[in-house]
Amino acid sequence: MQSLVLLIWLTLCAAQDVRQRRIANAMTLGVGALALVYLLYFGTTWTGAAAEQGGWACLVALAFTLPGYFMGRMGAGDVKLMTALGLATDGLSLLGIFIGAGVASVVWILLAPRVWLHMSQGLRHRLRYMAPSMSKKLPFAPFVLIGFLLVLPWIH
Numbered sequence: 642m643q644s645l646v647l648l649i650w651l652t653l654c655a656a657q658d659v660r661q662r663r664i665a666n667a668m669t670l671g672v673g674a675l676a677l678v679y680l681l682y683f684g685t686t687w688t689g690a691a692a693e694q695g696g697w698a699c700l701v702a703l704a705f706t707l708p709g710y711f712m713g714r715m716g717a718g719d720v721k722l723m724t725a726l727g728l729a730t731d732g733l734s735l736l737g738i739f740i741g742a743g744v745a746s747v748v749w750i751l752l753a754p755r756v757w758l759h760m761s762q763g764l765r766h767r768l769r770y771m772a773p774s775m776s777k778k779l780p781f782a783p784f785v786l787i788g789f790l791l792v793l794p795w796i797h
Contacts, residue, residue, distance in 0.1 A: 644796055647729060651786045658782035662770045664718030665791055673725030680728055688796050690731035697726035698735040705739055719781040726785070734796050741788025746779060749764040 650672055654664050676695070680686055700746040702723040709715035727735050753773040757765065765772070770780050 643689075643729075644793060647687065647709070647726070648789065651782070651789050652727075654718075655780075655783040655786040658718070658780040659768055659771060663716065664722055664782060666718075668722070669718055669721035669725055673721060673728055676725055676728035686731060687729040688731065688734065690734075694731035695728050697729055698732040699724055700727075701735055702727035702739075714778060715781055715793035716778075719785075722782055722785060726789075730796065734792055735778050735790035737795065738785060739787040741791040742781065743788075745787040745791075746772060746781075748766040749779070749784070 643648050648702070650668070651787070654668055657668070676687060680692050680695045684692045686692070686698075690698075702719070704716055706720040706723045710717060710720050723735070723739070726738065730738075750773075757773050760768075769775075771783070
């Protein structure tokens with residue numbers, strides 16, 4: 642059930658990131674705060690990992706995303722999204738999600754120039770921030786969603 646909540650949340654974040662090139666603080670900080678309260682109250686993450694695992698996953702998320710943020714490759718919403726995801730899962734799941742997101746973004750960068758030409762004008766307009774010309778700073782949340790879907794069978 643917790644994985645379903647995370648899936649819905651990541652889907653909403655990905656949809657907003659693709660359309661607006663931003664993720665609302667209410668969605669990232671709100672879920673992060675709920676995950677932290679759950680972690681502290683129950684002593685486990687949403688996915689059932691020990692509280693220490695959630696804490697380490699949060700630190701790993703910051704270690705992976707802050708350099709990208711300071712280099713201008715990631716937005717603050719991406720950092721908050723991954724940090725909240727770290728608090729809700731565990732280090733191994735977060736690492737898998739991050740790797741899956743990286744692989745998905747590389748695949749998109751390689752395929753986008755071919756696929757983009759065959760998309761309808763309306764769809765291209767809705768997904769304008771995913772355009773091949775935007776490859777220096779693509780929305781990250783859709784790729785996090787794909788990484789989550791790839792790791793989902795192994796999440797507790």
